[in-house]
Every structure is written in structure tokens, then in C-alpha cells.
Amino acid sequence: MFKKQVNKLLILIPIVIAIGYFVNKKQMNKKQILEKLKIDEEYYGEFGNQYLSNSHVGRLLRDPLNVFKPSKPSPAFLIGGYFHTCILEPDKLEKYKVVKSTNRNTKAYKDVAGGELCLLQQEVDMIELMRDKVMDNDICKDLITLGDVEYEVPMITELFSNKWKGKADIVNHDEKLIIDLKTTADIEKFQWSASKYNYDSQAYIYSKLFGYEFLFIVIDKNTHQIGMFDCSPQFYERGEDKVRKASEAYDLFYKTKDFDPKQYFISKTL
DSSP: OHHHHHHHHHHHHHHHHHHHHHHHHHHOOHHHHHHHHTSHHHHSSTTGGGSBOHHHHHHHHHOGGGTTSOOOOOHHHHHHHHHHHHHHOGGGGGGSOEEOOSSTTSHHHHHHHTTSOOEEHHHHHHHHHHHHHHHHSHHHHHHHHSSSEEEEEEEEEEETTEEEEEEEEEEETTTTEEEEEEEESOGGGHHHHHHHTTHHHHHHHHHHHHSSEEEEEEEETTTOOEEEEEOOHHHHHHHHHHHHHHHHHHIIIIIOTTOOGGGOOOOOOO
16 A cells, blocks of 8 residues: 555656656746857757757758757857957856867877867967957947946847847947957958858847847957948848748748658758
């Protein structure tokens, strides 16, 4: 008799836990969700994956079957992340592993990296020089640090019947600006990079998330030239068009019950 009761309890426990999980999830208000999304592990993990983000836009437009396939970090991605961190969250720099090596093919690098993608010391030196150049510019420094400013701010909203998230580098409430820090290989070609890397859809999404205008502060990795790029109505419109098409692709591939992706093809006239 006792054994049967124990077995019943063992069956009920996971059910109770599951019910409690969904109840708690359902009861979370927007403020609680945003507090949770401040934590990187939550934002980029399972909890945050219930939302679409700008990083999904390109894949939904080009390769919708593999939207949620993890992508391998690149040196450029690592450099961009370190640049953001050393300006906005310098207390978190210790999470980056730095190797004193001339390149990633040396035995010294491989011994320290252990299969991870790590920063080279020369890359860190370059990034810290770029940080100094940005912060030595009075207008950049004021926009980033003066007045009512917040860093790494998450926000959520609904666009085209889907849930979207974003995490702003800098929200300057006094100037009513969302500011995004970028590095580029050629600042003269940044406007083309903005289209190629979907910065237009990023600007559109974030303007809807926060209700502010979007500004890019950009530094050239080679010349250290600084640029400030605001966004035209046409830039936002192009971004909106991408987000609309990405949402349509998401609805088709992930929300349409009887859709067979094997029957999907692109049809265009050349």
C-alpha cells in the first residue's frame, strides 16, 4: 500500500512541477520578463528564444529552415563583443580569454585556447585603442555617459503578430536616442554594410521597442575614423520591409500546421 502511494507521488511530482512552471511563466509581467532578459544567459538561452530578434531576420530571409541552428562565433564577432564590453561593461572583460600569440595557428594559441575561439593580444590592443579614440571624442563621450543613460537594456514588443526582443547598447533618455556601437573595416562603405548586415531592420525593430530614434556610432578598425550615422525614413522603411518578410517566413515555416518545407521553393523572374 505504502509503495503504491509512493509511486503515485513520483508520478505526480513532475506534473506539479510542470504546472508550477507554466503558471509562473504565465504570471510573469513585463517588468519581470525584462529583469530576466538582462541576464545574458537568459536572453540568449531558452527563455529568450521564445522571442524573435534582429539576428533571426537574415536567416529567415535567406535560410528559414536553419533559423535556430547555432552559429559558430567568428573573430569579427568576438572583436565586436569585446569592443562593446570594454566601453559599456568593463567589469565583465574577464569573461574573455586572451592569448599572447601572433595568430590562431600557432601551438601556443592552440595550447591555451583548447578548442575555443579566443582573442589575440594584438586584437585586444587594437580594441582598447579604438575605445580610447571613441571616448576621447567629446560628443561621443557625452552621448554615451552624460545624463540619463542606460546600458545593455532589454525590451520586448509584438511586430506583425510575433514576439520580438532586443537589447540596446545605450539608451540615452535625455536625447531620446538608442545608440549602437559598431566597428567596420571601411567606414566609407558603412552604408552598404548597414544593408548587408541588416542594420536597417535592427534600427526599425529597436525604434519600435523603445520609441526613440536610432544612432550608430561607428569606428574604422584601420583608420580609427569615427562616424555618426542617423537613420532616414527610407532606412527605417527598408528595415520594416525586411522584418515583415521575415515574420511572414516565420509564420509559414514554424506556425503553419500543414506546411511541408520540402515543397517550398523560391520563384523569381530574371
